[in-house]
Amino acid sequence: MQAMDKQAYESFRDTMRRLAVNKVAPHAAEVDRTKQPPVKSHAGLSEAGIVGLGFPEEFGGQSGDLLSQVIAVEETARVCATTGLTLMTGWAALDPLIRFGAKELIGQIVPSVAEGKTIAGWCLTEPQGGSDLPALKTRAVREGDEWVINGTKRFITNASWAEWYLVLARTGEKAYGIFMVHRNDPGLSFGKLESKMGLRGSPTADVIFENCRIPASRAIGDTTKGYEYMTVSLTISRPLIGAQALGIAQGALDEAVLYTRDRKQFGQSVSRFQMVRGMIAEMAVKVEASRSLLYRAVEAIEENPTNGRTLASMAKMLCSDTAMQVATDAVQLHGGYGYLEDYPVERMMRDAKITQIYEGTNQIQRLIIAKSVYAD
Ligand SMILES: Cc1cc2nc3c(=O)[nH]c(=O)nc-3n(C[C@H](O)[C@H](O)[C@H](O)COP(=O)(O)OP(=O)(O)OC[C@H]3O[C@@H](n4cnc5c(N)ncnc54)[C@H](O)[C@@H]3O)c2cc1C
16 A cells, blocks of 8 residues: 655645534434435445545555555544544455455455445454454355355444445354355344444344355355454454544544633633643543554554554554543533533443444453563
């Protein structure tokens, strides 16, 4: 993927911010209230070529590097975390396909997602657990020229909205394969849409496979190396979740600054009170520290995804803890108004929570980090 110089990234951020403010922010509250997918926001980003950023030019994308993808997600999530998730899920879901899949299969799937015409999702988690991924039960069995998949995947983002699903399934005792399944494949169905605390416009549901038959050509690479492939792709997706969290934190900080400047108590702006200034200063430090670590992780991953794995976990953990703390403080600084749906900080606080849970809970990130620190 192509890297840019520092000034080019700054100008890209300006463009992204304008785009997010004009094309995404106007729909954010409605997407949350109506629990409908962010179709208009996603269309606005695809018209501007942003949806294609995470895909190679050869397959209709923009070949943007990881840092530009991070900036795009960050600026989108600053105004709407749901749209930020939609944007990054397509890139993460198809990362194993682009890295390890056959060109013909990539050509069949990626161009329409890169253009924003179709949506993708990825299916790792199962009802009995997400943290212990190797214990997954979904099984894929080869029968002639087909693979037959059986199992249930839980909490799948974009379920039913997406046309293509990347599925991690067991192919042997200790072997896993990755498969591309289409919404219309026989034997695929969806569970009920979950009713969630946050990210309410992003559909989440079970994806169910009952003797789901797909052509053998839909398997990605070596069907015994799926877990190794997924480990690489999670190293890419964790900074993108970090970016979503960082965007929420920055958005909440910006809202808190605006509100505390305007709000008057005891005859002056509350932004003049030392305790308020102290809170704003701490929020700003957390946001900047998170951004520094996130960009450092991106730099390491661009050099070598395997070496960047620990930094990816650190960045995901810090950015998401920051999002939760800063969004909670932003609500606090709005006083009673922060508790109302009329102000975006209420939504931001609800949206922030999931960033500490998905893409590996923050406890799991701590395990990965500690393992690397102890080198055991
Ligand atoms: C809105 C939403 C969207 C999602 N999108 C997707 C998606 O698109 N695709 C997908 O595959 N999944 C998705 N997920 C699933 C998500 O990644 C999992 O929920 C997450 O990985 C945690 O798995 P779990 O819910 O089974 O929790 P569990 O694994 O059951 O964990 C329960 C608790 O135990 C802790 N715990 C578990 N093991 C350990 C340990 N060894 N040490 C210390 N603590 C531990 C966990 O940190 C957690 O606090 C989504 C979830 C949500 C809610």
